[in-house]
Amino acid sequence: MASHELEVxxxxxxxxxxxxxxxVMDHTGDTxxxxxxxxxxxxxxxxxxxxxxxxxxxxxFKTNKKGEAGERITExxxxxxRLIMAPQLQGG
Amino acid sequence: MAYTDAWPSAWINQGTTTGxxxxxxxxxxxxxxxxxxxxxxATTMTINYPANQIWTTWCTAPTMSVTTAxxxxxxxxxxxxxxxxxxAREAEWRAQEAERNRLWQEQETLRVKAAHEANERAEKxxxxxxADEERERYQRSGYFLxxxxxxxxxxxxxxxxxxxxxxxxxxxxxxxxxxxxxxxVPVADANLAQALYLKHAEADFLKAANARQLN
Numbered sequence: 001m002a003s004h005e006l007e008v009x010x011x012x013x014x015x016x017x018x019x020x021x022x023x024v025m026d027h028t029g030d031t032x033x034x035x036x037x038x039x040x041x042x043x044x045x046x047x048x049x050x051x052x053x054x055x056x057x058x059x060x061f062k063t064n065k066k067g068e069a070g071e072r073i074t075e076x077x078x079x080x081x082r083l084i085m086a087p088q089l090q091g092g
Numbered sequence: 093m094a095y096t097d098a099w100p101s102a103w104i105n106q107g108t109t110t111g112x113x114x115x116x117x118x119x120x121x122x123x124x125x126x127x128x129x130x131x132x133x134a135t136t137m138t139i140n141y142p143a144n145q146i147w148t149t150w151c152t153a154p155t156m157s158v159t160t161a162x163x164x165x166x167x168x169x170x171x172x173x174x175x176x177x178x179x180a181r182e183a184e185w186r187a188q189e190a191e192r193n194r195l196w197q198e199q200e201t202l203r204v205k206a207a208h209e210a211n212e213r214a215e216k217x218x219x220x221x222x223a224d225e226e227r228e229r230y231q232r233s234g235y236f237l238x239x240x241x242x243x244x245x246x247x248x249x250x251x252x253x254x255x256x257x258x259x260x261x262x263x264x265x266x267x268x269x270x271x272x273x274x275x276x277v278p279v280a281d282a283n284l285a286q287a288l289y290l291k292h293a294e295a296d297f298l299k300a301a302n303a304r305q306l307n
Contacts, residue, residue, distance in 0.1 A: 025214070025217075025274065025281040025284075025285060026277060027276050027278070028209075028210045028213065029210040029211070029212070029216075029217065029277075029278055029281065030214065030217055030281065059288075059289070059293065059296075061288045070288070070291060070292055071292055072288075072292040084217075084221075084288065086274055086277075086284070087274035087276060087277060087285070088300075089272045089273065089285065089286075089289060089296070089297060089301070090272065090273065090274070091271060091272050091301055091302045092252070092271040092273055092302060
């Protein structure tokens with residue numbers, strides 16, 4: 001599972017947990033919310049943020065950290081490696 | 093000089109029109125300013141000042157020196173005390189203005205710094221989502237190419253309005269330009285959002301966009 005993947009050599013310390021990231025686009029560039037899928041409280045915070053932004057019209061895209069794969073999602077996925085939330089597009 | 097030359101008859105309806113003396117009647121305009129004149133030539137305008145005439149609200153003596161506090165002239169001529177107070181007030185205004193300018197400058201510096209940091213953060217996020225070749229292209233030329241959900245080839249230029257183009261597969265020429273973007277985010281965020289929509293929600297992108305056919 002992504003949140004518990006540990007680098008054996010040359011990576012994060014053994015007790016360091018790789019967390020999932022929810023990046024919300026905003027005027028500061030983005031605001032990141034991180035969670036560990038095994039931590040219910042963290043998952044809850046990320047999910048609440050996700051649901052709140054969805055109600056505001058944001059679209060959510062699930063990607064991996066290299067940005068290679070992806071899909072648009074409508075429900076929060078606690079197992080996602082990275083979620084990006086973008087404000088609704090407006091024709092200019 | 094005749095009175096009528098210097099003072100039209102509308103102002104003085106009676107008086108000696110020649111010579112050096114004058115005796116104005118009480119209902120002449122001029123008599124609202126001064127009721128009597130000296131016997132000298134009128135053009136010298138040597139005047140006696142009765143206490144309750146208009147002229148006396150300007151000055152109480154022929155030398156024009158101000159002797160009372162509540163007359164019109166004191167609005168024009170300030171005392172040393174008043175001058176001191178005015179200078180102090182002006183100095184305070186200047187200090188307040190300088191402070192306002194300083195605060196504005198400080199806030200502007202913070203705003204520019206925050207905008208710069210926001211752009212950097214957004215660009216980092218965008219670059220993380222680009223393939224190596226496209227990342228290099230974006231950094232070198234200010235645009236990147238992307239395949240939409242349909243497989244069509246798009247070019248996204250750095251910018252927010254009219255910066256997305258459908259390319260001809262063979263010639264790579266721009267065929268259609270699209271104007272669509274999220275609001276309230278830095279440019280690089282807008283470009284990433286455009287790319288994500290094209291890759292994963294192309295129909296929604298095209299539905300929201302203003303499209304323009306290019307020659």
